[in-house]
Amino acid sequence: MITMIETIATASLAVNENLNIQKQRIANGKSRKRLSLVTGTHGDELEGQYLAYMIGSYLNENIGHLDGIVDIYPALNPMGIDSITRGVPMFDLDMNRVFPGSKDGTMIEMICASIVDDIAGSDVCVDIHSSNIFLKEIPQIRMSVPTAPALLPYAKMMNVDFVWIHESATVLESTLAHTLNTRGTKTLVVEMGVGMRITKEYCRQLFDGILNLMKELGMWSGETATVREPIVSEGREVGFVNSDAAGIFVPCADFGDTVNEGDHIGDVVDPLTSNVVEKVEAVCSGMIFTLREYPVVYGGSLLARILQPSEGGAEE
């Protein structure tokens, strides 16, 4: 049995401090199967912090049921989390646009390359995100069309409500998940909850999913809960509801609601004139899986995403 804290990348900061990227390795038994849980790439996403604690503490308490290696990387961008900054603080860089990085590159490129090298070779990697401060998301896994055949079976083990298979975009080639999937490490991107907050029920849901994944990988012989069958976006369209006006968004629909096209789902109001400046309607029928949490909006601000029913109309 091994539980240890390792520093996988380090860089000197200007004044008497090092930037350290650390992981907890929990290992037991003879199997070399390895699961990596990574989070904290964006400093304003905190759901993964609690989940990292939950998984680590539970495995340490029930280590006898583990046969394999679990690496937990709670903070890929520790200075971002520490300063409530989404990107890397000194550069205003989105760390998830710097991968795969470079051993011979700048400080952040070097750190990204070390992270990739350390995770690569895991049997599965789960990269946990929690939207941003603006939007709340139901627990979901996102993947691009080319990676779906390899990843979907694993995504279904994770106890999420929804799997969103989206078109690939060139700009996303700079993400950790793309880099690892390209190198043959199956990497699932989880989005759940909202930035700067912890949603205990979602963390619990993912906790059950991760134990189930470990069981399916043959790494876990302890208790597991029955996992839910996610809705998969394949063959369905996603409708985007964006504000056209500027003001304060006040929803009247709830997260997870099934709505019909044209249903009133909220208003954008002007606090100065006391007028409703936009009556917000559902652009299509379906389930609201993303809903705006932060009220101030501009024209273009995303208010909701709606997953349309599959052909035939019935919800699964």
Next chain:
Amino acid sequence: MKRKVLFSMKSPYREQLDVIGFRFGHGKKSAAIVGAMRGNEVQQMYVCSRMVQELKKLEAKGRIAEDCEIMVIPCVNYYSMNIGKRFWAMDNTDINRMFPGYDQGETTQRIADGLFSKIQGYEYGIQLASFYQPGNFLPHVKMMDTGFTNSDLMKDFGLEYGIIRKPRPYDTTTLNYNWQIWETKAFSVYANATDVIDENAADEAVYAILRFLDKQGIITANTPPAYVTKLIDESKTKQIRSEAAGVFKSLISIGKRVERGNVLGIISDPFDGEVVSEIRSMVSGTIYFEYCTPLINSNTVCFKIIK
């Protein structure tokens, strides 16, 4: 000259954002010049304002060619400039990572779309660009190698160097890249500074743009003698990174020729002042970028050298 509102965006709490363009001449869309897209790009806005002055004078003298139109957009994101932020004030997104934009998309995608729809279709596109790290550049012009690239055109700016850059995935949403994809011959002009005004570099950038427009027959302008531009592949330039962290002091200035082994700068301990690292050049060449902030982390690009 016509001052036009190219795109507007309402704000919940501030005056409406109006992206302003200055149009000179009439006819064929010949050249579009874009300044600040980020809130700290003061030099970039300043160079554009100087271009407006120059083009006004040329227009009054009838020196803009017939059937040629030039558009200058000094500042897209003055909302961020006015409150001391770099990216879009509301959500910290970068307008120059949103092109070609989308009119039904998120706020900065809509701004990018509003701008791009007005500057698309020009034969030449010139962006006053900045670098994400604090530092000074030798004025130079850069082109992205998209396949739609005639790098020899960079020589018409008459700056000392023209650099060709192979686009990375994150470049595919920049203005420069998308201009080229939509068949505008696009250039990035680096006028040394970003959040301060460097008059000499601004002069050089203004003359370079005027020279380029003159060479393309869009205007008739007298400009100072030009360099014979040396074209370089960016991958062939050498980056010198800090091997330690602390207080950084440059011992050289941009534009200087250095030999392999020369000491370019020192890093000292921030508490006791001991020198912890000497930064030496690994190649012989000309310094074209120099880091300019007193504190430096390890593995930070502190000099770039054209071999």
